[in-house]
Amino acid sequence: MLSIRPNVTLSSHDLRRGRNVVMLSTQHIDGSVDDEEQDCKSHDILVYNSCKGGVDTVQAHMGKMVH
Structure with a gap:
């Protein structure tokens, strides 16, 4: 599913x-998809995957703060 709004x-x-x-x-408002990827991932997913280690680290620290 892809929904593009202004x-x-x-x-x-x-x-x-x-x-x-x-x-x-x-940031990725055009909804572009990388056709060279085997499963045609959208650019927002590709960018997330390239830096998800940092996101996972922040989520882990936030989980420790909440508990």
Whole structure:
């Protein structure tokens, strides 16, 4: 699923059966897809995947703060 509005893109990706990810991006507003990727991932997912280690680290620290 891909929804493009002025200045915002909302995309939904099926990672595996029963596990979906919804991405809201104000940086990747054209909804472009990398056709060279085997499963045609959108650019917002490719950028997330390139830096997700930092995102996972922040989420882990936030989880420790909440508990």
